[in-house]
């Protein structure tokens with residue numbers, strides 16, 4: 001532990017920050033242009049994502065919040081008393097509060113995130129609301145780094161809500177879960193997973209009528225302009241999201257609306273009309289598919305809850 005800020009213990013594993021430029025240049029040079037979706041979340045992107053979560057078409061957030069309320073008691077029984085909750089990624093803290101409030105005298109909460117400012121802000125807010133819980137903020141990249149965590153509490157419970165697991169390829173998701181299993185010996189993990197459903201419902205969630213998701217996608221080009229000396233004309237690109245049925249995933253692209261060039265960090269890139277930049281996948285996994293993935297990662301899936309409308313699932317995995 002390197003520091004204590006506002007009652008929050010802060011551990012900094014100093015995740016590599018220099019990679020945005022390298023990843024964008026490599027991704028735009030690739031024959032199939034692509035930029036990793038983690039770069040969607042600068043401060044503007046994180047604020048836009050919070051607005052997405054409130055949209056009428058975007059069912060995952062409110063469904064999962066409802067499920068945490070509805071199944072809180074059962075979750076508390078499975079977790080046992082005085083647990084240590086370890087959340088991978090911070091979000092806006094609403095789900096962590098619901099979970100901690102449902103549990104029986106949770107001993108501690110560890111939040112792991114790559115973005116230092118949001119991590120500390122949310123952890124400090126949580127510490128104010130829940131003085132009885134020991135709070136640790138860990139700045140690190142849980143997809144890349146091996147993190148050693150403090151042990152406070154009887155049993156470690158991992159928490160990965162929001163179907164963020166669906167933004168990883170199945171291979172990367174399995175590798176991530178295997179890393180988690182390693183961090184949670186004798187513990188368990190609660191994972192939120194979006195499930196396949198009527199295509200029109202899924203596609204509407206990623207093509208909202210207010211255009212917030214489009215703004216979220218286009219902010220990636222704005223971020224490149226701001227941080228990497230980019231010259232993208234945002235009006236020359238369009239957000240496009242569709243459901244790929246064969247692979248059971250939403251695919252999101254930015255499509256060039258005309259022939260154009262843009263500079264990034266002093267290098268020029270040429271785009272044909274209709275050319276795409278792939279910016280995100282969002283897999284939708286049935287309970288059985290996800291349970292198989294969890295088993296391959298070394299977990300024993302012990303319980304799955306699905307909401308009454310069949311939109312979303314919450315999985316309890318024993319490590």
Ligand code: AVI
Nearest residue numbers: 052162163164167206213282
């Ligand atoms: C963060 N993640 C689970 C969101 C999703 O649904 O895949 C990201 C998102 N992209 C556009 N809308 C939401």
